[in-house]
Amino acid sequence: MAKKNQFKLKFNPKQLEDLRQDRRVRADVVKRAERIAEAAGGEEMGYKVTDLVLEDPRSAASVMATGEAHFHNRKHAALIRSLGAGRD
Template sequence: MTRDKLVFNEKALKALRKHPAVIRDLEKRARRIAAAAGGEDMGYKVTVLELEDPRGAVSVMATGRAAAHNRKHNSLMRAIDAGR
C-alpha cells in the first residue's frame, strides 16, 4: 500500500497568516473574547502584534484589575467561545 505525501507551500502559508483579511478576522474574534471576559473598561486590551514574524498575531492582554480578575476567575479561557 502506498502512502501519499502531503506537502505544504510554506511561502503561501506565511502570506496567508499575514493577509490583512485574516488579521482583521483575528482582531474581531479577539475583541469579542475581550468583551465577553469583561471589556476594555475592566482592563482587557486587544493588540495586533504586527512585528511578530513569521506569523501575524492578535493578543488579548489583561492589565491592572483585569489581570487579577483573570487569575481568580480564569475569565479569558471561559470567554474563548465568544471568538468562534
C-alpha cells in the same frame, strides 16, 4: 483487503506564508481577540487587545488583563472561560 484512497497533498510554502501574513487573516485574528476581551469583561474593566505586528511570519493578537481586570482574571479565570467567544 480494502484499497486505500491514494492522493498526494502538496503544500506551497510561499502561499502558506502569504496566507499567514494576509491582512484579512490579521483582521480576523484581531476581531476574535476583541470578542474574547469583550466576553471576559471588556475594555471598561481593563481587558486590552493588542495586534502583535512584529510576530513574523504570522498574524497574532494578544488579550491582556490590566488594572482591575488582572485581579478579576486571577479570581474567575475570565480569559480562559471566554475563549469560546473567539470561535465562529
